[in-house]
Amino acid sequence: MTKLLFFGRTRDAAGCGEMDCEIPAAIESVADLRAWIASRDPALGAVLAARDIRVAADQCICVNEGASIRGASEIAFMPPLSGG
Amino acid sequence: MIRTLITPDPFSPETEMQALSKERDSEAGALASFVGYCRSANGAVSQLELDHYPGFTEAEVSRLAHSVAARHDLLDLLVIHRIGVIPANDPIVLVAALSCHRAEAFAAVAEMMDYLKTDAPFWKSETGPDGSRWIEPVAADYARRAEHTK
Numbered sequence: 537m538t539k540l541l542f543f544g545r546t547r548d549a550a551g552c553g554e555m556d557c558e559i560p561a562a563i564e565s566v567a568d569l570r571a572w573i574a575s576r577d578p579a580l581g582a583v584l585a586a587r588d589i590r591v592a593a594d595q596c597i598c599v600n601e602g603a604s605i606r607g608a609s610e611i612a613f614m615p616p617l618s619g620g
Numbered sequence: 621m622i623r624t625l626i627t628p629d630p631f632s633p634e635t636e637m638q639a640l641s642k643e644r645d646s647e648a649g650a651l652a653s654f655v656g657y658c659r660s661a662n663g664a665v666s667q668l669e670l671d672h673y674p675g676f677t678e679a680e681v682s683r684l685a686h687s688v689a690a691r692h693d694l695l696d697l698l699v700i701h702r703i704g705v706i707p708a709n710d711p712i713v714l715v716a717a718l719s720c721h722r723a724e725a726f727a728a729v730a731e732m733m734d735y736l737k738t739d740a741p742f743w744k745s746e747t748g749p750d751g752s753r754w755i756e757p758v759a760a761d762y763a764r765r766a767e768h769t770k
Contacts (some may be wrong), residue, residue, distance in 0.1 A: 543671055543673060544671060544745075544756075546670070552687055564767050591671075595675060612676070614673070614743075615743060615754070615756065616738075616741060616756045617738060617742060618737065618742060618745070618755055618756050619670070619681075619701060619741075620656055620701075620736040620740075620742075
């Protein structure tokens with residue numbers, strides 16, 4: 537089971553801050569994950585497809601779309617960061 | 621000493637500054653600080669909500685503070701950042717730096733704030749009479765942040 541975390545505008549799109557899901561073994565990369573979510577929920581997928589939405593697997597930011605997310609217990613979708 | 625605190629609780633910048641000033645050692649000749657407040661903008665903003673990523677946000681803010689302190693010759697660096705619902709006019713963030721001379725303290729505070737604006741895992745929404753909207757960094761924020769990596 538993997539916990540998906542949604543922040544900022546992705547939380548609005550998902551309708552919640554986190555959800556648990558069983559990610560199929562064939563889903564290996566960030567790009568695979570975005571496509572898999574879009575196939576299940578096109579509206580959420582469209583929001584997550586934006587290039588300024590970064591992905592972190594187990595609190596490490598994935599450097600590109602080919603980065604592996606296999607085995608991650610927690611995957612976060614993060615719009616542009618904005619503190620201060 | 622580098623201290624970072626991410627907290628849902630209100631804090632008093634004045635109390636924190638007094639404590640930092642009292643703790644300073646004989647080498648410290650400069651204390652610079654910045655306080656960011658939730659603007660009410662004449663009633664256009666009733667509150668901000670700061671979302672964060674528990675664990676990751678604390679680690680990243682600490683990492684950023686250590687990187688700023690490493691580039692400037694600081695004696696102390698304090699960063700307090702609120703999360704959760706922040707009513708208009710409340711302080712959101714305090715950054716304070718102690719150093720021997722003023723240049724390092726001024727530079728460190730400005731740099732830490734620029735990093736908090738674009739590199740710290742917070743997501744900010746603003747609520748007013750017309751509802752809520754997410755606030756994301758603008759080009760000027762990224763330009764200021766880029767100045768520090770030249």
